[in-house]
Amino acid sequence: METGLPKFDSAFSIDCVIFGFDAGELKVLLIERNEDPFKDWWALPGNLVENDESIEDAATRILYELTNLRDMHMEQFHTFGEVKRHPLGRVITVAYYALIRILGHKEVKPITQYAKKTSWHPVNTLPKLGFDHNEIFETSIQKLRRRLSYQPIAFELLPEKFTLTQLQLLYEAILNKKLDKRNFRKKMISYGFLKELDEKQKGVSYRAAKLYKFDKRKYFKIFQNDMNLES
Amino acid sequence: METGLPKFDSAFSIDCVIFGFDAGELKVLLIERNEDPFKDWWALPGNLVENDESIEDAATRILYELTNLRDMHMEQFHTFGEVKRHPLGRVITVAYYALIRILGHKEVKPITQYAKKTSWHPVNTLPKLGFDHNEIFETSIQKLRRRLSYQPIAFELLPEKFTLTQLQLLYEAILNKKLDKRNFRKKMISYGFLKELDEKQKGVSYRAAKLYKFDKRKYFKIFQNDMNLES
DNA sequence: TTTACATAGTGTAAAAAATACACATTATAT
DNA sequence: ATATAATGTGTATTTTTTACACTATGTAAA
Numbered sequence: 001m002e003t004g005l006p007k008f009d010s011a012f013s014i015d016c017v018i019f020g021f022d023a024g025e026l027k028v029l030l031i032e033r034n035e036d037p038f039k040d041w042w043a044l045p046g047n048l049v050e051n052d053e054s055i056e057d058a059a060t061r062i063l064y065e066l067t068n069l070r071d072m073h074m075e076q077f078h079t080f081g082e083v084k085r086h087p088l089g090r091v092i093t094v095a096y097y098a099l100i101r102i103l104g105h106k107e108v109k110p111i112t113q114y115a116k117k118t119s120w121h122p123v124n125t126l127p128k129l130g131f132d133h134n135e136i137f138e139t140s141i142q143k144l145r146r147r148l149s150y151q152p153i154a155f156e157l158l159p160e161k162f163t164l165t166q167l168q169l170l171y172e173a174i175l176n177k178k179l180d181k182r183n184f185r186k187k188m189i190s191y192g193f194l195k196e197l198d199e200k201q202k203g204v205s206y207r208a209a210k211l212y213k214f215d216k217r218k219y220f221k222i223f224q225n226d227m228n229l230e231s
Numbered sequence: 232m233e234t235g236l237p238k239f240d241s242a243f244s245i246d247c248v249i250f251g252f253d254a255g256e257l258k259v260l261l262i263e264r265n266e267d268p269f270k271d272w273w274a275l276p277g278n279l280v281e282n283d284e285s286i287e288d289a290a291t292r293i294l295y296e297l298t299n300l301r302d303m304h305m306e307q308f309h310t311f312g313e314v315k316r317h318p319l320g321r322v323i324t325v326a327y328y329a330l331i332r333i334l335g336h337k338e339v340k341p342i343t344q345y346a347k348k349t350s351w352h353p354v355n356t357l358p359k360l361g362f363d364h365n366e367i368f369e370t371s372i373q374k375l376r377r378r379l380s381y382q383p384i385a386f387e388l389l390p391e392k393f394t395l396t397q398l399q400l401l402y403e404a405i406l407n408k409k410l411d412k413r414n415f416r417k418k419m420i421s422y423g424f425l426k427e428l429d430e431k432q433k434g435v436s437y438r439a440a441k442l443y444k445f446d447k448r449k450y451f452k453i454f455q456n457d458m459n460l461e462s
Numbered sequence: 463t464t465t466a467c468a469t470a471g472t473g474t475a476a477a478a479a480a481t482a483c484a485c486a487t488t489a490t491a492t
Numbered sequence: 493a494t495a496t497a498a499t500g501t502g503t504a505t506t507t508t509t510t511a512c513a514c515t516a517t518g519t520a521a522a
Contacts (some may be wrong), residue, residue: 090282185472431489437491439489
């Protein structure tokens, strides 16, 4: 391939699948690329890792530069290393997923010029993405599903105070299947890490639901032993 | 740090945790390094990824060169990217675990000069390893435990024909806890992917146990749906 | 103030899965 | 014949999961 663009021999990058939950839908934040290769395509936010930063730090930095977002839950899930996955050279990429409370981040402006803009896309109708990013996305959601059952992932995607219905909708969105309301509530409450608040939902034109909080301390007290085994 | 050794700016490597099961114990194959850094230390087999090979291919190649072993089950589990994890320069390493039937591979001779020798170590008494390899090992066994419950990992570690007691010992070794014999057998058999053979164990000085085979085809027929969800 | 609406919130019975538990059987070696 | 060492087996109890439908409540509109 001859593009006239600079080539590099080999590098590592981070790519990031940023999940959010809004309007009952699971969404992913994509960027519209402003540079070749794949200029004008949608892609996952990502960039090269510098030599003096750990991959964790790089993930945090890159995400910040491309989305102006900080302090979200991030986790590595797979590394992609096909030789030809990047058209300009050998780039091995470590993929992370990030979970954010979309609320208040509906409009996310990239800081660098590398991305024209960003926008949230429902996971069920993602466009064709640059590089091998569709594959990376597929892997991410499979990992997310699996981890949902043994890590308190869901609460990273919800506002601090949430209703049980919201929680259920989120589980349904991630697992991509309907759950039974009564069984879901029974089970969630039986875990003992949800704190029922003396507060109700506001601004709805029907009976307001009770609000709950996720009690992290209790969670880790309860699952301490298991969590050591797993990862 | 000034060692007189060549430095490199940045590179990726593969490190590999090779599990085997022998004499009722879970073991890991370590190499004794023949080169600095960490010359004469025990370490996980690993080496740099070449520019023209995928990380999968690199993992296969490196393992072959260092252990003379091929065609084992390998799976990526985590990527380690601390800046200072390698004393000679920036090396990001993709860690794999590999599962082999130890039988017939009790003595493994390295092909390259890079390793002096290799030897199997029980997982419970690993020596101090070079680099961050103790951490890599810890992560590997946690992943292995988790995956044991949804992937047919155990059968990669046993001979083709095995007894239920052997299978149970292996589960106990990986999970690091005792299991109930009757319940274990009931459950394993209920899955329906074990094929009972018309053959018995040989060479034991007590009642010989029935031999079983893992029926891969059946396994995938049964767990098709689940396996799609997971990964 | 009544009514329509939309979602919240609740319990039970049945089925399935997990657990706890101990002894008779059988092949080999002496 | 006997000792030995591990194999192979069943049941009752508890826990977890599943299936299933109606009443309660707050808001908004008539």
